[in-house]
Amino acid sequence: MPRVKITDTVLRDAHQSLLATRMRTEDMLPICERLDKVGFWSLEMWGGATFDACVRFLKEDPWERLRVLREALPNTQLQMLLRGQNLLGYRHYADDVVRAFVARTADNGMDIFRIFDAMNDIRNIRVSVEAVKKAGKHAQGAICYTTSPIHTLDRFVQLGKEMQEMGCDSVAIKDMAGLLTPTISAQLVKALVDELDVPIFVHTHATAGLADMCQFKAVENGATGIDTAISTMSGGTSHPPTESMVAAFRDTEYDTGLDLQLLQEIGFYFREVRKKYHQFESEFTGMDTRVQVNQVPGGMISNLSNQLKEQGALNRMNEVLEEIPRVRKELGYPPLVTPTSQIVGTQAVLNVLTDERYKTITNEVKLYMQGRYGKALGEISPQVRHMAIGNEEVIECRPADLIPEEMDKLRKEISELAKTEEDTLTYAMFPDLGREYLEQRAAGTLMPEPLEPADSNSNGGKKAATEFNVSMHGETYHVKITGKGYTTHDKRPYYISIDGVPEEVLLEPLEEISLDEGEEGKRRTALTGSGRPRATEPGHVTTSMPGNIVDVLVKVGDKVNAGDPVLITEAMKMETEVQAPVSGVVTEIHVKKGESVTPDETLIEIE
Numbered sequence: 001m002p003r004v005k006i007t008d009t010v011l012r013d014a015h016q017s018l019l020a021t022r023m024r025t026e027d028m029l030p031i032c033e034r035l036d037k038v039g040f041w042s043l044e045m046w047g048g049a050t051f052d053a054c055v056r057f058l059k060e061d062p063w064e065r066l067r068v069l070r071e072a073l074p075n076t077q078l079q080m081l082l083r084g085q086n087l088l089g090y091r092h093y094a095d096d097v098v099r100a101f102v103a104r105t106a107d108n109g110m111d112i113f114r115i116f117d118a119m120n121d122i123r124n125i126r127v128s129v130e131a132v133k134k135a136g137k138h139a140q141g142a143i144c145y146t147t148s149p150i151h152t153l154d155r156f157v158q159l160g161k162e163m164q165e166m167g168c169d170s171v172a173i174k175d176m177a178g179l180l181t182p183t184i185s186a187q188l189v190k191a192l193v194d195e196l197d198v199p200i201f202v203h204t205h206a207t208a209g210l211a212d213m214c215q216f217k218a219v220e221n222g223a224t225g226i227d228t229a230i231s232t233m234s235g236g237t238s239h240p241p242t243e244s245m246v247a248a249f250r251d252t253e254y255d256t257g258l259d260l261q262l263l264q265e266i267g268f269y270f271r272e273v274r275k276k277y278h279q280f281e282s283e284f285t286g287m288d289t290r291v292q293v294n295q296v297p298g299g300m301i302s303n304l305s306n307q308l309k310e311q312g313a314l315n316r317m318n319e320v321l322e323e324i325p326r327v328r329k330e331l332g333y334p335p336l337v338t339p340t341s342q343i344v345g346t347q348a349v350l351n352v353l354t355d356e357r358y359k360t361i362t363n364e365v366k367l368y369m370q371g372r373y374g375k376a377l378g379e380i381s382p383q384v385r386h387m388a389i390g391n392e393e394v395i396e397c398r399p400a401d402l403i404p405e406e407m408d409k410l411r412k413e414i415s416e417l418a419k420t421e422e423d424t425l426t427y428a429m430f431p432d433l434g435r436e437y438l439e440q441r442a443a444g445t446l447m448p449e450p451l452e453p454a455d456s457n458s459n460g461g462k463k464a465a466t467e468f469n470v471s472m473h474g475e476t477y478h479v480k481i482t483g484k485g486y487t488t489h490d491k492r493p494y495y496i497s498i499d500g501v502p503e504e505v506l507l508e509p510l511e512e513i514s515l516d517e518g519e520e521g522k523r524r525t526a527l528t529g530s531g532r533p534r535a536t537e538p539g540h541v542t543t544s545m546p547g548n549i550v551d552v553l554v555k556v557g558d559k560v561n562a563g564d565p566v567l568i569t570e571a572m573k574m575e576t577e578v579q580a581p582v583s584g585v586v587t588e589i590h591v592k593k594g595e596s597v598t599p600d601e602t603l604i605e606i607e
Contacts (some may be wrong), residue, residue, distance in 0.1 A: 003256055004226060004249055004255075006256055006258060007226070007227045008035075008078060008229060009238075010229050010233050010266075012081070012304040013239065014234065016053075017285065019277045019280040023277065025058075028069065032069065036075050038262055044082040046081075047080035053468065055430060056430075061422075066078075070108065071109075072111030075111055079110075080112070082102075086339055089428075090342065092400050097410070098126065101425050103131065103135055103423060106135035109274065113128070113132045114142050116143075116174055116337065118338065118339055119375065120335060120372065122437075131453060133167050138170070140172050142171075143156050143163075144377055145176075146177075146333070146335035146336065147379065148329075148333035150333055151377070153188060158405075170224070171196060172203055175205065178210065179292060180204050180296060182210065182216075187233065194220065200224055201224060201396065202223050202227070203239075205238065206234065206240055207236060207288055208289050208291050208292055212541055215245060216249075227239055228245050230242045230270055231470055232268070232271035236288075237284075237301055240468045243263045248302065267393075285305075296324060296341070297539060313349075319352045323348040323351050326348075327347050329378075330381035331377055333379035341362045343368055344360070346362055351575075360576055364574045366388045370383045411424050411428060413427070414435065417435065417438040467480040532602055536602055542602065543597050544579055546598045547596065548570045548597070549569040549592065550593065551564050551593060551602075552566075555589070556589055558585060560584065562580055562581060562582050566580050568577065569597065584607050586604060589604050
């Protein structure tokens with residue numbers, strides 16, 4: 001039996017799962033010399049959500065990250081995660097974009113492309129695999145592992161065989177949520193090894209507390225390699241610790257041959273780096289056996305909790321986790337991995353926050369119902385499909401067959417800002433975000449989001465202002481803020497304990513109340529922090545959840561009917577049409593493209 005091959009995920013999936021994908025290149029480079037000496041089969045360091053995070057939050061060029069890490073890791077294979085026809089974005093791209101993206105990625109130093117489709121629709125990875133093979137690189141097909149009444153062992157083996165026939169150099173079991181059990185791992189790996197000639201790799205998350213046992217059983221049954229994360233960036237929604245798995249296989253026929261002491265030195269380095277990103281830590285990234293029911297993958301729950309926190313709705317996380325399996329069933333049991341995890345997850349959030357299921361439906365759910373992400377393996381709820389798309393046609397072909405070539409058009413659209421083909425491809429992935437990034441780069445105004453300094457007091461890196469003493473009228477009270485609720489009717493509930501007694505406090509931001517002079521004297525006008533009026537009338541158009549304005553579809557003076565789309569907003573990377581609540585004439589527009597909005601604001605007025 002050859003030595004087990006180790007892929008370490010610390011430069012990509014580990015921090016995507018634990019720190020909302022926020023690790024900066026500057027914190028990767030100092031440890032590269034030691035990482036390069038380990039002898040990993042590969043280092044996963046690109047793809048997934050890192051491309052988006054670099055441009056959106058870190059204001060880094062993701063292509064430059066690839067180049068500098070390639071130079072810093074000359075002896076180690078670099079690996080990325082590619083979403084098939086979705087590449088690194090959230091829609092299907094034309095075949096010429098896929099081929100161009102893969103070619104430029106290979107030329108910039110990528111060695112191994114792990115390619116998957118969120119629907120396990122084999123048609124959606126074909127062009128990517130062909131492009132990787134043309135570039136002379138390693139194409140690894142990835143089976144998205146999930147559980148449902150329709151996902152069987154035979155079905156997964158058939159997928160593996162189709163990937164091998166397509167030309168994949170290896171096949172990976174991609175268990176993005178940590179759903180594998182030791183017994184199933186042994187059975188699935190053995191079945192694949194018996195039927196396939198290419199090596200089998202196993203990628204799983206530690207969320208359910210089973211991942212290290214699953215990997216050991218997988219190796220015993222013929223797996224060639226496993227994915228791990230250096231110990232101080234492992235566990236919970238991340239992966240089994242590299243050092244522990246190396247120790248587990250030491251002095252066995254599967255011995256990895258890796259230097260445990262060197263790995264531990266690397267672990268100490270990342271222990272300090274992790275502290276820098278404490279603001280992105282979440283209580284939902286530890287071990288949670290509920291994943292066996294809700295199937296939420298590590299990267300998704302890290303970002304989901306961060307987004308709910310920004311919306312003041314973190315206290316409703318459990319409701320969202322309960323809603324996700326319901327939405328998934330109604331959508332035909334798609335595996336929960338980007339972009340289907342965002343599609344299902346965002347719709348579940350909307351169903352919870354609007355207190356009415358499918359009152360608001362994202363554009364991505366509508367496209368999914370039309371078959372534009374691929375074919376669902378299970379039956380889609382006819383009722384939900386009708387609510388989403390009515391009697392619109394459902395396509396049967398490969399979705400990308402309907403997309404004309406895009407590269408020439410993209411090059412023209414961004415020619416004034418793009419210096420390289422890579423810049424054009426950044427724009428292709430995220431048109432609005434990419435353009436904004438390139439404009440800021442040209443103006444010299446790129447500024448990464450700020451990092452909160454760790455509290456100098458020993459408080460786990462958190463700010464101390466959530467617990468304090470209040471002295472009043474000669475008495476001292478111990479106050480601890482335990483949570484906050486979602487803003488309704490201009491008020492936000494805060495949950496506190498006073499000397500150990502739980503209390504709910506409703507706060508209304510009075511500084512947001514302005515006095516205007518009217519014909520009949522002074523009148524109070526409720527304003528939001530942005531200065532927009534609060535929604536108080538039937539014709540006031542609002543959004544269901546905080547987000548950004550993608551497009552304004554009407555202008556002042558337009559006549560609209562109730563139900564007509566008037567805005568497109570983006571929240572949690574998904575787009576939603578906002579419809580007119582009444583028929584009438586547009587009299588005021590309080591937003592423009594690119595602005596941030598919240599649910600209590602009037603965005604458009606219709607009379």
